[in-house]
Amino acid sequence: MKIVLLDAKTLANNPLTPIELLGELTSYQITDGAQVVTRCMDADIIITNKVVINAETLSALPKLKLICVAATGTNNIDLVAAKAHGVAVCNVAGYSTPAVVQHTFTLLGNLMGNMHRYLNDSSNGLWQKSDMFCRLDHSINEIAHKNFVIIGYGTLGQAVATVARAFGANVIIAERPNETSVRAGRVAFLDAVQSADIISIHCPLNEQTKDLFDARVFKQLKPSAVLLNTARGGIVNEQALVDALKQKVIAAAGFDVLTVEPAQNTNPLLNYTGDNLLLTPHNAWAAQESINRLIKCIAENITAFHHGGDINRIV
Numbered sequence: 001m002k003i004v005l006l007d008a009k010t011l012a013n014n015p016l017t018p019i020e021l022l023g024e025l026t027s028y029q030i031t032d033g034a035q036v037v038t039r040c041m042d043a044d045i046i047i048t049n050k051v052v053i054n055a056e057t058l059s060a061l062p063k064l065k066l067i068c069v070a071a072t073g074t075n076n077i078d079l080v081a082a083k084a085h086g087v088a089v090c091n092v093a094g095y096s097t098p099a100v101v102q103h104t105f106t107l108l109g110n111l112m113g114n115m116h117r118y119l120n121d122s123s124n125g126l127w128q129k130s131d132m133f134c135r136l137d138h139s140i141n142e143i144a145h146k147n148f149v150i151i152g153y154g155t156l157g158q159a160v161a162t163v164a165r166a167f168g169a170n171v172i173i174a175e176r177p178n179e180t181s182v183r184a185g186r187v188a189f190l191d192a193v194q195s196a197d198i199i200s201i202h203c204p205l206n207e208q209t210k211d212l213f214d215a216r217v218f219k220q221l222k223p224s225a226v227l228l229n230t231a232r233g234g235i236v237n238e239q240a241l242v243d244a245l246k247q248k249v250i251a252a253a254g255f256d257v258l259t260v261e262p263a264q265n266t267n268p269l270l271n272y273t274g275d276n277l278l279l280t281p282h283n284a285w286a287a288q289e290s291i292n293r294l295i296k297c298i299a300e301n302i303t304a305f306h307h308g309g310d311i312n313r314i315v
């Protein structure tokens with residue numbers, strides 16, 4: 001079995017032993033789109049975290065049998081083309097749940113407590129200038145009793161909901177947008193976001209979720225709303241978010257993802273200078289424990305596929 005790993009650097013150069021044991025592994029640190037076909041010409045299996053595999057690439061790789069995505073999100077793969085070419089696709093479900101939940105609440109806790117502003121103030125010597133024991137320059141709000149809306153109630157959405165409930169929040173699960181019927185236990189998308197104090201996005205990026213949060217939706221939100229996106233760039237329109245943050249249409253946002261990654265100098269969120277946005281470089285998943293589980297699970301996916309099984313099969 002010839003296996004090509006296209007972006008080993010995204011696994012933080014951890015040992016790949018479980019995968020190496022499965023076949024002939026060729027591992028590249030980073031691969032750009034133009035190199036994929038040459039590098040994968042003889043591959044039975046491609047492992048990719050974020051390298052894009054599009055229809056054109058798939059038509060140039062007749063030997064390919066499996067794309068094993070080294071991530072949960074599969075939006076870098078043309079799934080329709082993969083199916084048409086008879087190429088199986090699997091992802092790794094649930095490997096990063098504790099880390100993403102932790103990251104989500106780290107962003108949220110910072111924003112609700114204005115922690116980032118207080119940390120700056122402490123570093124800039126403001127505490128020494130106080131005439132009382134503490135500083136109360138920025139508002140501090142609790143997560144408890146807030147309407148906490150989940151968009152995408154899968155593995156991560158459910159895990160975030162559990163922790164939100166533990167904080168005492170009132171968890172509301174949003175129905176998919178444009179659904180005419182609302183499932184039991186869910187609230188219609190617009191009603192949910194209108195009532196939200198906190199919104200946390202955990203759905204995949206696809207045709208239905210692209211620009212799900214645009215200027216029209218931002219207008220429906222409370223001015224006190226906090227928006228978290230640890231899912232995918234592109235679900236929130238970045239210019240609309242910047243406008244909403246600037247004009248105080250919403251209070252704050254915590255984001256781990258951008259529409260184009262790595263970040264580009266022209267990205268509206270990078271160029272936004274207000275301090276009501278916290279931005280991390282798509283590393284919510286990247287706890288060492290997640291990476292260990294990820295490598296192990298990639299090996300399990302490949303083994304299952306090789307034996308005719310279908311763990312984590314998307315296509």
Ligand SMILES: NC(=O)C1=CN([C@@H]2O[C@H](COP(=O)(O)OP(=O)(O)OC[C@H]3O[C@@H](n4cnc5c(N)ncnc54)[C@H](O)[C@@H]3O)[C@@H](O)[C@H]2O)C=CC1
Binds near residue numbers: 074100153154177208
């Ligand atoms: N920032 C990071 O480091 C990470 C980001 N992710 C992102 O988080 C996403 C979710 O991960 P999981 O919860 O593990 O996946 P999952 O597949 O368990 O859950 C996704 C949920 O979204 C729902 N969904 C699908 N289309 C929807 C729509 N149009 N509107 C609302 N909901 C919709 C699905 O029904 C499912 O319940 C991934 O697709 C990935 O893009 C995942 C891991 C790490």
Ligand SMILES: O=C(O)C(=O)CO
Binds near residue numbers: 070072073074
């Ligand atoms: O697993 C995912 O989907 C991530 O975004 C991390 O690579």
